[in-house]
Amino acid sequence: MIRRTFLLALPAGLLTLPVRAADDAPIKLRDLYEKDMSFSQIALSRQGSRVGIAGFMAPPLKAESVFFVLTKLPMAVCPFCEPGSPWPDDILAVYAKRVVDVIPFNVPIVVTGVLELGDHVDPELGFYSKVRLVDATYARA
Amino acid sequence: MKKILLSGVAVLAMTVATSAQDLPQAASPWFVAGQAKIAERLAVQPITAKAKNVILFTADGNGVGSNYAVRIYSGQLAGGLGDDYVQPQETFPHAALVKTYSSNGQTPDSAPTAAAMNSGVKTKNGMINVLDTVNVDDCAAGATAGAKTFAEIVSEMGKSVGVISTARITHATPAAVYARSVNRDFEDNSTLPEGCTQKDIADQLLDQMKAGVVDIALGGGRQHFLPAGVKDVEDKEGKRTDGRNLVDEATAAGAKVVFGADDFTALTMGDNAPVLGLFEASHMKYEQDRSGEPSLAEMTEATIKALSTNENGFFISIEGGRVDHANHAGNLHRAVVDGKAFADAIAKAMEMTNAEDTLIIVTADHEHAIAFNGYCGRGSKITGLCMKENPNGIEHTGEPELAADGKPYTVAGYLNGAGSVLIEQADKTFAGSRPDLTEEQAIDPDYLQQALIPMTSETHSGEDVALFARGPWAHLFGGVVEQNYIFHVMNHAVSAQ
Numbered sequence: 238m239i240r241r242t243f244l245l246a247l248p249a250g251l252l253t254l255p256v257r258a259a260d261d262a263p264i265k266l267r268d269l270y271e272k273d274m275s276f277s278q279i280a281l282s283r284q285g286s287r288v289g290i291a292g293f294m295a296p297p298l299k300a301e302s303v304f305f306v307l308t309k310l311p312m313a314v315c316p317f318c319e320p321g322s323p324w325p326d327d328i329l330a331v332y333a334k335r336v337v338d339v340i341p342f343n344v345p346i347v348v349t350g351v352l353e354l355g356d357h358v359d360p361e362l363g364f365y366s367k368v369r370l371v372d373a374t375y376a377r378a
Numbered sequence: 379m380k381k382i383l384l385s386g387v388a389v390l391a392m393t394v395a396t397s398a399q400d401l402p403q404a405a406s407p408w409f410v411a412g413q414a415k416i417a418e419r420l421a422v423q424p425i426t427a428k429a430k431n432v433i434l435f436t437a438d439g440n441g442v443g444s445n446y447a448v449r450i451y452s453g454q455l456a457g458g459l460g461d462d463y464v465q466p467q468e469t470f471p472h473a474a475l476v477k478t479y480s481s482n483g484q485t486p487d488s489a490p491t492a493a494a495m496n497s498g499v500k501t502k503n504g505m506i507n508v509l510d511t512v513n514v515d516d517c518a519a520g521a522t523a524g525a526k527t528f529a530e531i532v533s534e535m536g537k538s539v540g541v542i543s544t545a546r547i548t549h550a551t552p553a554a555v556y557a558r559s560v561n562r563d564f565e566d567n568s569t570l571p572e573g574c575t576q577k578d579i580a581d582q583l584l585d586q587m588k589a590g591v592v593d594i595a596l597g598g599g600r601q602h603f604l605p606a607g608v609k610d611v612e613d614k615e616g617k618r619t620d621g622r623n624l625v626d627e628a629t630a631a632g633a634k635v636v637f638g639a640d641d642f643t644a645l646t647m648g649d650n651a652p653v654l655g656l657f658e659a660s661h662m663k664y665e666q667d668r669s670g671e672p673s674l675a676e677m678t679e680a681t682i683k684a685l686s687t688n689e690n691g692f693f694i695s696i697e698g699g700r701v702d703h704a705n706h707a708g709n710l711h712r713a714v715v716d717g718k719a720f721a722d723a724i725a726k727a728m729e730m731t732n733a734e735d736t737l738i739i740v741t742a743d744h745e746h747a748i749a750f751n752g753y754c755g756r757g758s759k760i761t762g763l764c765m766k767e768n769p770n771g772i773e774h775t776g777e778p779e780l781a782a783d784g785k786p787y788t789v790a791g792y793l794n795g796a797g798s799v800l801i802e803q804a805d806k807t808f809a810g811s812r813p814d815l816t817e818e819q820a821i822d823p824d825y826l827q828q829a830l831i832p833m834t835s836e837t838h839s840g841e842d843v844a845l846f847a848r849g850p851w852a853h854l855f856g857g858v859v860e861q862n863y864i865f866h867v868m869n870h871a872v873s874a875q
Contacts, residue, residue, distance in 0.1 A: 267824065272669035310707055310824055311796040312834075327667075341802040342834070343826070 263289035311343035330366035345378035429850035429871035430691035439702030441745020448717030450760040467740035481510035491743035492554030497525035498865035517574035520560035536690035545699025546599030566602035598658035614659035647684035708797035737849035747793035795836030797826035
């Protein structure tokens with residue numbers, strides 16, 4: 238409400254702002270991967286850059302941690318599908334700047350951080366990841 | 379007196395009118411189609427020869443509502459409005475509604491429902507082909523209370539047996555073709571309780587392949603065949619804790635084992651060697667995300683081709699295993715895309731078989747907590763917003779219907795699940811309101827339809843499912859039947875004199 242009022246009050250010359258905002262729109266998690274789970278051109282071109290990625294916070298593996306997993310869909314654990322609940326292939330590991338303040342698993346969020354590609358095993362958790370956002374902040378979408 | 383006389387005249391007039399084609403609506407395409415359907419139904423004759431082959435298609439979690447969603451999706455994918463689309467199985471001459479409850483569950487899971495179809499008796503939720511006198515997890519009692527399966531019966535008749543699923547091949551629906559288990563989760567030995575003498579489900583599949591009961595098994599689930607510490611072709615580790623490598627054991631026993639689309643395509647089948655295809659560590663991918671794995675239609679085609687070389691015939695159980703999983707996730711898009719892939723497999727089977735000697739049954743094991751809103755105009759996308767009907771035309775107006783909160787809503791929704799509009803708050807209570815929604819957001823492949831009750835996984839429901847059948851003795855299906863009756867029709871069809 239407030240934002241809309243603000244935009245309407247802007248001088249005409251500043252109306253390019255929303256266009257720039259669209260350029261910076263968060264990447265969808267699925268856009269980081271090709272169907273064969275190789276990295277997409279979008280992922281390769283943004284490697285090492287600070288990017289925003291939309292997804293959902295999976296219930297953290299450990300309390301009082303800076304680590305969580307971003308999932309494409311809410312991590313709906315199916316008791317009849319996955320005893321042991323393995324992770325889907327297309328996930329992203331997030332290392333936040335601060336200890337994670339948990340957001341419910343089904344609330345859309347945007348995580349902003351530096352995109353890292355390549356195999357990595359977390360030395361503490363033993364969690365294997367192919368892609369990460371480090372030095373990350375996050376907010377509800 | 380006058381009133382009675384007038385009524386008599388009206389009845390006479392109607393009798394004359396319905397026997398003639400001079401009704402004012404007779405030229406309407408609706409009327410013509412109705413007349414054509416009468417002619418089609420009058421021509422249907424029961425086929426009472428013994429069934430040489432039986433194919434049982436099950437789309438997991440694809441009840442009447444989910445099947446409706448797949449129909450609309452498929453029709454819209456083909457460029458139409460969706461409603462009038464006819465799926466391959468919907469051309470079959472015989473149909474029934476099926477009651478899916480289990481011995482102890484108003485709402486069933488996929489274990490007792492598959493057992494009902496494969497052994498002819500209902501049992502308790504969580505159990506596969508073990509009588510319901512046994513308690514779940516009671517390995518000792520289960521050892522002496524197993525049911526004989528339809529696959530074992532027809533194998534003794536000299537028929538070949540194939541089992542196909544896009545879920546893990548050790549998952550409940552395919553497992554019920556070849557295994558008996560007091561708990562569906564005993565997919566490998568790591569989940570067997572201490573002291574339990576029952577063999578795990580993967581081990582039972584290997585036994586049934588060695589025994590000559592199962593000839594072809596295709597699906598996911600590599601992790602249950604490999605020991606912990608051993609990685610598969612996609613670098614995923616096995617789960618077995620007994621050190622056994624069932625892939626190696628299957629190969630040593632003469633089976634051909636394949637892991638992906640390429641080696642599957644290159645495989646020579648039909649030379650009497652058993653085939654084990656394990657295309658993923660866990661479930662095969664959703665059709666929406668599929669890469670490097672054969673489709674359900676491709677697996678169906680290869681299996682029918684291979685088993686058709688047996689002059690005694692075959693039984694094939696074919697499961698579209700992931701309509702269920704997408705529904706559990708509350709993601710209707712993946713459910714309907716997998717439902718279309720299931721229909722494509724049915725079309726392939728229809729094309730490759732003859733109704734005179736092959737009984738094809740298409741059904742689901744249970745339904746989900748899916749529901750549909752109104753009043754949507756025709757052509758509203760099944761995963762999208764409910765659009766206003768057009769009083770001056772056929773297709774919707776393009777303007778979304780609004781609820782009392784002033785927001786649009788989707789055609790389909792779920793009663794519970796991850797898409798709940800009630801969100802957990804910091805104080806652990808649940809509160810919320812429906813998010814605003816655009817058509818673009820709603821038809822996104824990753825969108826979760828709005829739900830009411832908050833749950834991490836959307837649930838099954840106990841609602842009836844549909845069954846469609848063609849071929850020998852398919853006419854024994856009709857009305858409302860119990861799910862275990864399916865076995866009895868299959869058994870009658872292969873045994874009839």
